[in-house]
Amino acid sequence: MRTDNACSASAQTQSREKWKLGATERINRLRDNYWNHPPTVDIERALSYTKTYKETEAEDAIMRRAKSLYNYFTEKTISINPDELIVGTYGKTPRSVLICPEICWLWINDELDTMATRPQDPYQISEEDKTILREDVFPYWQGKSMEEYFLANISPDLRNIAIESGVVFGDNKSASGAGEFAPGYGNIILKKGFKGIRQDAENQLSKLDPYDIRYHDKRKFYEAAMICCDAVKVLSSRYSEAARQAAENESDALRKNELMKISEICERVPYNPPTSFHEAIQAVWFTQIALFSEENTTSFCIDRPDQYLYPFYKKDKDLGLLTDEEAQELIDCLWIKMAEIIYVISEGAAMMFSGYQPYHGLTIGGCTKDGEDAANELSFMALQATMDTRMHVPTVNVRINEKTSDDFLMKVCELVEIGTGQPAIFFDKTAWEILRNNGVEEKDLWNWCVAGCVEPQIPGKTTMWDEGGRFSYATAVEWALTNGVSKLVGPERLGLETGDPRQFKTYAELEEATEKQLGHLIQAACMACSVVERAHMLRLPKPLRSICVEGCMETGTEVMQKGATYNVGPGMESTGVADLADSLAAIKKLVYDTKTLTMDQLLEALDNNFEGFENIRQLLINEAPKYGNDEPYVDEIAKKFVALSCEMCGQHTSIFDTKYVNGLVPVIANIPHGKVIGALPSGRKATMPLADGISPFPGYDKNGPSAVIKSVCAVDHAQNGCGTLLNMKLSPSLIATKNDKKNLISLLRAEEKLGGYHIQFNVVKKETLLEAIEKPQDYQDLLVRVAGYSAYFVELRPDAQNLIIERTENSAW
Secondary structure, eight states: OOOOOOSOGGGOGGGSOOOOOSSSHHHHHHHHHHTTSOOEEEOHHHHHHHHHHHHTTTSOHHHHHHHHHHHHHHHSOOOOOTTOSSOOOSSSSTTEEEOOTTTOOHHHHHHTTTTTTOSSSOOBOOHHHHHHIIIIIHHHHTTTSHHHHHHHTSOHHHHHHHTSSSSSBOOTTSSSOOOOBOOOIIIIIHHHHHHHHHHHHHHHHHTSOTTOGGGHHHHHHHHHHHHHHHHHHHHHHHHHHHHHHHHHTOOOHHHHHHHHHHHHHHHHTTTSOOOSHHHHHHHHHHHHHHHHHHSOOSOBOOOOHHHHSHHHHHHHHHTTSOOHHHHHHHHHHHHHHHTTOOOOOOTTGGGTSOSSOOOOEEEEESBOTTSSBOOOHHHHHHHHHHHHHOOSOSEEEEEEOTTOOHHHHHHHHHHHHTTSOOOEEEEHHHHHHHHHHTTOOGGGGGGOEEOSSSOEEOTTTEEEOTTSEEEEHHHHHHHHHHTTOOSSSOSSOOSOOOOOGGGOOSHHHHHHHHHHHHHHHHHHHHHHHHHHHHHHHHHOOOHHHHTTSTTHHHHTOOGGGTOSSEEEOOEEEEEOHHHHHHHHHHHIIIIIISOOSOHHHHHHHHHTTTTTOHHHHHHHHHSSOOTTSSOHHHHHHHHHHHHHHHHHHHTOBOTTSOBOEEEBOOTTTHHHHHHTOOOOTTSOOTTOOOOOTTOOOTTTOOSOHHHHHHHHTTSOGGGOTTOBOOEEEEOGGGGSSHHHHHHHHHHHHHHHHHTOOEEEEEEOOHHHHHHHHHOGGGOTTOEEEOSSSEEEGGGSOHHHHHHHHHSOEEOOO
């Protein structure tokens, strides 16, 4: 049994072996250097933003946001690390933890003395910085943060169920930025540069009558946009100067030349459009730094880099300015830089978002505008970069359709085989249906990417909150059996009064009660999310994000005012579909169909968490059909309730007057959701984790991968606007040979044809995971797929580790 791992593997630099798998020795050294920087609190942004907010109290919120970003980039520490070809850090050093007090500060203040020793994702912080935060920063923000506005404006009843119970997570974005966004690298940033974006803002501003108050908000938007463009220029120019100075002091001729080239590149991009492959990658990275600096958040994904970078790659290669080896090294460098970003979260939130994850990734493959296979040399290099670096970030998402070549899929399978949990695999046909349902026009469907864990968006055109709130299908079952009373949270009733289940004469009555409880949960999550949305709109406008998406510049309207071309959701995401289906199927068969059990017997066993009723538990597990085994009896229940939740979400509208959308996306919320749910008729015991995403409950799927796919594809994935997530665990022996990989390709092709949306794999033996718990020092680079992301296994808390261990390990097709 592993003891509390307060000092995470990331801080145990002495025992981590030198990396030897990179494409070049430079990559090996950069990866080793990454681990020399444990996540450490950096207070520079907090100090800078506090100063600017004090100086601008009379100004509009959007101007305060833009000026704060500009001043921070003027003042932040600039450094260039040895060996770097792509430069720039989010904070002072790699893996800095930035504090954003205008968003939230309450939990940070409460956890200052414990964040360095907490069991999951600890952050180092100096005593001096603690004192500065307590005395010079946090006092100013008393009553002024976005989180406090949210808390002051949510009703006590809603707070009770959607925040404090743990049953519904309705405050997901009350302590963070909006997240889940794919900037328009192909259509805006690399095309125009921030200079061109600034010129657009200046031109639009010149058309507005400065004496007409009706245009005040638009004028301020364009003024803020111009300041943000200037801020990005300041950032890159300062790195240009730092590189030039470093070159002057460099004795090694090769490194001196590299630094001079870096200086020239940083002077050009991203303010100007890039002219080379190296410049284009550097422009992407500076933009990522800027976006994450605007607000602590997740999932600023980098679009489809194999598509928008390809013209630069092809031109440089044709001119003899770039080799494939050099291109691969630059991509590897970007991968390592992307791993440096950290999403800052409380100890409680780390239960759901474990593994120092910023959740930003990229999408490769898919199709071109004319419908042809889009995989190119850079698509293969992106897969290879993950094989070279084997980092937990970025997440590589692969799009597949009927025109995707077997050669590309074989490379995908080679990455699957090495056991990093990468890549995530998506199917275009279903994604296009989801996007159509989300209001996307046909002309844009070809260019979709993943922006988040699995959520589909059109890069540079969409604004969508994918993590608007969370609910659990399993809670609806529990409440239907308890007349709305939560067994582990209380004592007051949180659910609806739907009647004593002992009086239900038919299964249909039980199902109706479950439907009502599910609707109640979804309503609470949506209502809480609307309050968070309003808090963001009033307190946290996003000028930089807004100029990276089409629609805002054209209308003078920022993203929190519905400025983007496509405004979708927010999304309500969920856990426990399998728990609901398995539970209702067990009751339907054993209580109502065969009458093997009475409702009294079942409820007594559940009330006692099966203590003294193991015979009933085994009956429920073994004599009732289970989701994941291609059994329509139970699969139809899953299908019905997923469709219901999609319909119920769509009955609620956001502050934008857009409909909420459903998603079967767990992150790792199935652990905390499970902790507040009692025993279930599926045979699951109280407080145990729920099933994740659309996946079967661990250990209940007995008939192999094909049966899982058939059960999963019984659900209509296209109804789920946030997408669906399927985890599958394979024995390493199952894909060891070329023929094995062909079998995996056949499985992928089958899921595509059956209407699936997503799948991802853990390829690791249970024995390996158990040994890693006993000897974490020997497995510090062991990656596993958790949900929509990979994480280092030894950095996960014990309950998250056990979740991975207990997944069904498939050893035969």
